Amino acid sequence: MRTKEQNIELIKRLSNANGVSGFEDEVAQIGRKESESFCEVKEDSLRNLYMTLKDNTGKKPKIWLDAHSDELGFIVQAIKPNGTMTFLPLGGWSPNNVPSSKVRVQNAKGEYLSGVVAAKPVHFMSQAEKNASLNIENMVIDLGAVSAEDLKENFQIRMAAPIVPDVECTYDEQRDLFIGKAFDCRIGCAAVLESLNQLKDEALDVDVVATLSVQEEVGERGVHAAVQNIDADIAIIFEGCPADDTFYEPYMIQTAMKKGPMLRHFDRSMITNPRFMRYTLDMCEEKQIPVQESVRSGGGTNAKYIHTSRYGVPTIVVGVPVRYIHSHHGICAYEDYLNSVKLAVELVKQLNADVIKQF
Structure with a gap:
């Protein structure tokens, strides 16, 4: 597990990296450097980065962790x-x-x-x-x-x-806040890398593969290629999701900052597998992980292509709330990032073939 200082430094580097859609090379380089000591790492010609835990057996169900590396x-x-x-x-x-x-x-x-x-x-x-x-x-x-x-x-x-x-990421330790660019979805990239780091020494009943996938902002193009290369049985997609707590009436706020990751039941690209969603929500309650639920009239993520691949892949979206995404500056909280990682790590540790069959 990285220290808080190491996590903050990683988030800053990922936020500051130059990587618009189609030009994500710097982000892939960071991902490779951070994971190659405990993952088998490769890239395709699109610059999708594939990271497979070295302890994978190839005989267990496969879980796919993903975050997109491109920025607007x-x-x-x-x-x-x-x-x-x-x-x-x-x-x-x-x-x-x-x-x-x-x-x-x-x-x-x-x-x-x-x-x-x-x-x-x-x-x-x-x-x-x-x-x-x-x-x-x-x-x-x-x-x-x-x-x-x-x-x-x-x-x-x-x-x-x-x-x-042209924005430099800053962290306000007293208030636990980042301000920077590209948190959609570099905060998710950091969560993928830290989740892998925490899972590498665990005795798991699943094999773990992860991607930093490209060109999500222009139509999920990278993950559309990646599904041809990963035979996943279940998936967790990290996203930097638009926080709604500064614009909506209280009863409509579903992605507030500092209230935990957001699990999305519905958007225009996916109806989330209700059994996998219920299992995850119950686990969060049991483990006392703060979590929010949302139903969105718009939006869309890489889950669009993953959940319809193969025979259907149960997929959830773990959204880190970010204020003002799709602009030059975003604001997000370190505690929401940590709880997103905790959710993913605890979920992966509980999954096995029998549990996945229930979904």
């Missing part, structure tokens, strides 16, 4: 004559969250250069433009170049360069 970001679409760039979103951005933010753009050397998302200054807007809705098509990214030639030659920026929010 952008991609360079074109370079304008004045040296600014048009861009397209990678993932579900609201235009309201985009302008006036710092970003990092990868150049041809692999370096990430700081810039800003810009729109026409108010001084130059017509009244119609002032009243118009925000639109990403009317925004540009500016690194400070003075021409297209300057951007290409001196900054070495190319078409299709990945763009990430």
